[in-house]
Amino acid sequence: MATVFSVAACSMVLLTCGSLFVRANKGELLPADLQGAVGAAASLTLGVIATALFVINVNLWFPGKWVYHGLVALGACGLLRLVVLRRSGGAEILVWLLILTAAVAAVAYGVGLRVDAANYWLVETSNHDTLFYFEGARWAVNHPVFVEPEVVSDALHLGGCRLGAVYIGIDCPVYRGGSYSMLGMALSFGAGRAANDMLIASALGALFMGVGLLPVAVMGRVGTDKWRFLWLPVLALLVVVIYFSPSMLAAAINSNVATTIGASAAAMVLALATSLDRCGWRRAMLLGLGASLAAHCYGEAAAAAVIFAAFGVIAGALLDRSWSTFLKGALLCAGAFFIASNVLLGELLQSASDVEGIASGGTWEGMYLHASPWTWLAAPFAGMVVNGSPYVSPGMLLVGWSLTLFVGVGCVYLKSMRPALLALVAVSLFLVGFVEIRDYAYGEHKVVQMIGPAACVLAAALLLNLFRVFSEADRGKWQRWGILVYGVIVLLLMLAAIHEHARPSMRVVEGWKGVHGLSLDFERDLPGADNQAWVIDDTGVEGVERFQKSHYVAYLAHERLSRAYLPKLDQEGMRGGYARRALGDSLKSATDPRWVVQLKSFTGVQSPFKYAPESIKPSTEYNLVDLSKAGPVAAVSGWGWLACQAEGCPVASGFEIEALVSADQGTDCHLTLHADHAADYPSLEVIIDAGNARLQPHRLAPEGIDIPLVAGWQRITFTDPNATPGALWVVREVTSSCAGVASK
Numbered sequence: 001m002a003t004v005f006s007v008a009a010c011s012m013v014l015l016t017c018g019s020l021f022v023r024a025n026k027g028e029l030l031p032a033d034l035q036g037a038v039g040a041a042a043s044l045t046l047g048v049i050a051t052a053l054f055v056i057n058v059n060l061w062f063p064g065k066w067v068y069h070g071l072v073a074l075g076a077c078g079l080l081r082l083v084v085l086r087r088s089g090g091a092e093i094l095v096w097l098l099i100l101t102a103a104v105a106a107v108a109y110g111v112g113l114r115v116d117a118a119n120y121w122l123v124e125t126s127n128h129d130t131l132f133y134f135e136g137a138r139w140a141v142n143h144p145v146f147v148e149p150e151v152v153s154d155a156l157h158l159g160g161c162r163l164g165a166v167y168i169g170i171d172c173p174v175y176r177g178g179s180y181s182m183l184g185m186a187l188s189f190g191a192g193r194a195a196n197d198m199l200i201a202s203a204l205g206a207l208f209m210g211v212g213l214l215p216v217a218v219m220g221r222v223g224t225d226k227w228r229f230l231w232l233p234v235l236a237l238l239v240v241v242i243y244f245s246p247s248m249l250a251a252a253i254n255s256n257v258a259t260t261i262g263a264s265a266a267a268m269v270l271a272l273a274t275s276l277d278r279c280g281w282r283r284a285m286l287l288g289l290g291a292s293l294a295a296h297c298y299g300e301a302a303a304a305a306v307i308f309a310a311f312g313v314i315a316g317a318l319l320d321r322s323w324s325t326f327l328k329g330a331l332l333c334a335g336a337f338f339i340a341s342n343v344l345l346g347e348l349l350q351s352a353s354d355v356e357g358i359a360s361g362g363t364w365e366g367m368y369l370h371a372s373p374w375t376w377l378a379a380p381f382a383g384m385v386v387n388g389s390p391y392v393s394p395g396m397l398l399v400g401w402s403l404t405l406f407v408g409v410g411c412v413y414l415k416s417m418r419p420a421l422l423a424l425v426a427v428s429l430f431l432v433g434f435v436e437i438r439d440y441a442y443g444e445h446k447v448v449q450m451i452g453p454a455a456c457v458l459a460a461a462l463l464l465n466l467f468r469v470f471s472e473a474d475r476g477k478w479q480r481w482g483i484l485v486y487g488v489i490v491l492l493l494m495l496a497a498i499h500e501h502a503r504p505s506m507r508v509v510e511g512w513k514g515v516h517g518l519s520l521d522f523e524r525d526l527p528g529a530d531n532q533a534w535v536i537d538d539t540g541v542e543g544v545e546r547f548q549k550s551h552y553v554a555y556l557a558h559e560r561l562s563r564a565y566l567p568k569l570d571q572e573g574m575r576g577g578y579a580r581r582a583l584g585d586s587l588k589s590a591t592d593p594r595w596v597v598q599l600k601s602f603t604g605v606q607s608p609f610k611y612a613p614e615s616i617k618p619s620t621e622y623n624l625v626d627l628s629k630a631g632p633v634a635a636v637s638g639w640g641w642l643a644c645q646a647e648g649c650p651v652a653s654g655f656e657i658e659a660l661v662s663a664d665q666g667t668d669c670h671l672t673l674h675a676d677h678a679a680d681y682p683s684l685e686v687i688i689d690a691g692n693a694r695l696q697p698h699r700l701a702p703e704g705i706d707i708p709l710v711a712g713w714q715r716i717t718f719t720d721p722n723a724t725p726g727a728l729w730v731v732r733e734v735t736s737s738c739a740g741v742a743s744k
Contacts (some may be wrong), residue, residue: 003200004112006191008105011207013189015097016075018047018211019082022093029082030089034219035278040093041218042277042286045211049268049289052182052208053340056296059181060146060343068141068188096232100210103236107243108203111252114509115196121522122195122552125387125512126544128577129255131551132167133183133202134195136176138559139168140184145177146170146343156558158582165555165579173354175347178296179258193523195552202257203243205264209457210239212268212290215275216461219468234467238460241494242267246383246396246501247452250445253505254386259449262298266305266450267457269294273312274420274461278319284329287312288336296344299351304427304450309333311423318419359434364441367392368448376432377404379448380455381497385504386445387512393504399497406490407459414465417458424454459494463487514602515545519620523556526597526624530561533593535660537636538566540607541599542643543574549599549621551577564597565590567638567658568715588713592662593634596625605644609635609734632663633736635671638715642727650678650727653720657734660713669709669738671716675700675731681724689717700729709736 022029022043030040051071058067082090082097115123124130139145139152149160149171158165161172168180186201213235220231242248243264251259269290277283287309295302313333317326338345365387368379375392378400384391411417428451435443466487470480527534534557538550554564554577568585569575576584598607599622606623615630616623627634640655661669677684677700684700690707691714699705700718707716720728 003117003187003191003197004105004108006189007108007186007201007203008101009189010186010204011101011104012097013071013075014048014051014207015044015100015211016078016082017051017071018044018049019078019093019097020074021047021050024085024088028088029085030092034276037218038215038275038277039279039282040089041096041215042275042279042282044093044096045214045272046282046286046289048207048211049286049293053289053293053296055185056178056181056293057340057342059140059144059184060177061144063142063144064140064181064184065142065188068185096214099232099236100207100214100239103210103239104203104206106236106240107206108200110240110244111200111203112196114252114506115199116513116517117194117196117200119520120196120513120517121520122518123509123513124255124516125253125508126516127255127386128544128548128551130195130199130257131548131555131578132176133179133255133257134198135166135555136168136180137183137187137198137201140177140180141188145180156555157563158555158558158579163582165551165577165582170347174351175295175299175344176258176297177344178293179261179298182261182297183257194520195518199252199257202252202260205261206239206243208261208264208268208293209242209271209453210235212271213238213457213460213464215277216271217464219276220464231464231467235464238463241491241498242453242456242460244498244502245381245452245456245494246497247380247449247456249498249501249505250383250386250452251449253509254445256449258298259446262294262301263450263453265290265294265297266301266308267454269305269308269312270420270423270454271457271461273308273315273423274417274458274465276319276416277316280316280320280325280329281332283316284313284332285336288333289340292337292340292344295341295348299348300355300446301450302348304431304454306337307427307430308423308454309337311419311426315416315419359440359443360438362441364444365391366441366444369435369439369441369444374401376428377401380404380428380452381494383448383452383497383501384445385501385508387508388504393500396497396500399493399500403459403490403493403497406486406493407455407462410462410466410486410490411458414462417462417465420458420461424451424458427451427454456494459490463490515543516548517602518549518552521619522552522621525617525619526553526556527562527595528560532562532595533590534562534564535587535590535593535596535634535636536564536566537596537598537607537609538575539598539609539637539641539649540605540644541601545601546599547574547577550575551579553597553599553622554579554583563590565593567636568656570639587636587658587660588715590660590713593660594627596627596630596634596636598623598625605646608644608649608731609637627662631736632667632738633659633661633669633671633709635659635734635736641731648676648730648732651675651718651729651731652726653718653724653728655718657716658713659709659716659736661709661711661738663711663738665711667711667738669736671707671709672704672735672737673700673707673731674702674704674733675729676702677729678727681726681728683720683722684729685721686729687719687721689719691715702732704733
């Protein structure tokens with residue numbers, strides 16, 4: 001709940017700061033006429049977008065904490081102003097802020113339930129991208145975001161973005177800096193520090209959709225007295241529905257955090273394109289700054305957001321029936337985009353070049369690519385079940401087609417919705433055409449996750465316009481009932497789409513909790529002191545579990561100004577996580593390690609490397625070995641180890657053990673290896689190479705063989721004399737001892 005409160009507090013700060021943009025006209029903040037209400041809502045939206053961009057742009061060059069809490073004072077001024085002018089519309093605007101904040105809080109609470117934040121430090125499915133946003137959000141609080149890779153490398157000692165361990169700095173293939181800034185701010189008001197808390201913080205994207213729809217929703221305020229106060233709860237409901245729509249939920253479950261924030265900002269721009277705001281300069285500023293916000297948060301959203309903004313400028317010109325409005329609006333919109341984006345423009349060009357180079361072919365789970373074009377019509381509302389079977393069900397397609405039909409017909413019927421519909425069609429044709437022509441399998445789900453939220457926002461704008469028409473006093477009874485029924489059908493179909501998607505998606509999440517869920521004590525039980533060496537022993541885990549745990553442990557060590565060390569890693573790409581290139585084969589450079597972090601599997605499998613019981617602090621995901629109590633020997637598996645089982649670890653010919661002895665030269669230390677032959681390989685004959693010489697005996701034994709160790713680091717290799725391929729032996733246990741000090 002602390003993180004939900006933090007996200008809500010962040011939303012309230014952005015909203016109260018944004019309220020300072022609402023001008024008092026002849027002492028009135030909120031005029032009674034339609035254009036006055038729309039203007040006040042649009043000004044509030046402009047203020048929120050401008051404040052978010054201010055945070056992001058300051059964070060480019062300075063630590064985010066310098067501006068996050070500084071805005072609290074500015075927000076307090078905005079809140080005080082609303083209270084002072086409460087009889088002139090301030091009280092009603094304050095209600096808007098509270099309702100929008102409540103909607104964001106409801107979304108954050110829902111995200112917390114989805115990731116089971118009360119019981120887990122992190123829950124995710126097969127993708128690992130959460131770790132990038134976890135690292136980025138923490139970085140943004142204490143560092144500038146727009147930094148050279150050398151700065152990132154010097155701070156974390158994990159290399160730059162291109163080395164793969166972190167996704168921070170100006171050398172990254174695609175840009176995510178704005179999302180880091182927003183996540184950092186959302187976590188800065190008392191939130192927890194778990195990775196799940198970062199996922200909850202991504203609910204801030206719901207605020208962007210809420211303020212984008214606000215100028216549309218506020219038109220319901222001028223209806224009959226019976227209905228004029230219902231538009232706010234309707235808006236709040238739609239914000240929650242959109243955020244948990246299939247495409248948004250699919251992106252969130254696949255750990256595409258920046259996609260959810262950037263797609264929300266791009267969808268906000270589409271919502272603003274449907275607004276009836278007649279103030280040309282404000283409309284153009286909203287569209288240009290909104291497109292810049294989307295680009296800052298998610299570089300790939302820039303194209304869609306710019307197209308939405310362009311159609312919004314056209315819609316504004318059509319409202320005025322003026323070429324002059326179009327030209328002025330286009331220039332002001334473009335100027336706002338370029339100024340607010342500034343250094344981001346270079347990053348976008350570099351990202352476009354990188355994406356153009358890799359966005360072709362490949363394999364990825366999917367359903368829409370090269371299928372019948374009719375399936376693409378359902379895609380924005382149907383979404384996909386990431387890692388699910390089926391990926392897209394017939395029920396999801398049926399609901400998706402129905403929504404496309406009803407929303408399309410409704411937008412054609414309402415003249416003010418037509419430009420936004422055309423904008424969505426244009427973006428969809430552009431993105432779908434791109435992945436189809438290039439046969440870009442990975443791009444399929446990215447396209448759906450980009451256009452899906454925009455389509456849902458379009459549906460919400462349609463519902464809000466229908467609500468406005470329904471609440472007008474001069475409408476006939478049957479016309480109003482027809483509009484009501486049509487709107488209810490669209491809303492029920494949106495809820496049905498969530499129902500069709502949420503059930504199988506949550507089954508996927510539950511299914512991954514074991515292998516990819518980290519318990520609440522994961523970060524808490526790690527050493528807190530800095531300037532210490534941690535040796536990571538990943539022998540007891542495999543696959544995605546090994547990838548996730550080893551990377552998070554390595555990052556948390558380096559964040560705490562300590563160092564993590566790994567042995568030489570084999571070709572199995574899950575070892576070391578994304579840090580495998582930065583830390584692989586680094587154990588040989590370690591000196592005097594203090595801790596061994598022995599990762600444990602959710603299946604109960606543990607590392608065969610054993611230490612004295614009194615030196616071990618058990619935790620759910622690992623055992624933490626204190627070498628000051630265990631003795632001076634740290635040993636881990638190197639190349640050639642296969643997935644361990646409860647009865648032991650299969651190994652191949654050439655398997656390695658890396659040992660690091662922190663003792664004086666001449667200290668009598670040795671390693672004891674207990675191993676047996678595999679079921680289908682009877683020989684225990686082995687050549688043992690300890691680096692300087694081949695050692696006796698040449699036969700493995702279940703009761704153990706002793707291998708002398710030297711001070712410092714050494715790699716010990718065990719080779720089958722016959723070079724037989726496959727799993728030859730099973731390692732049961734590895735222990736070590738030195739003269740006078742035994743680890744077991």
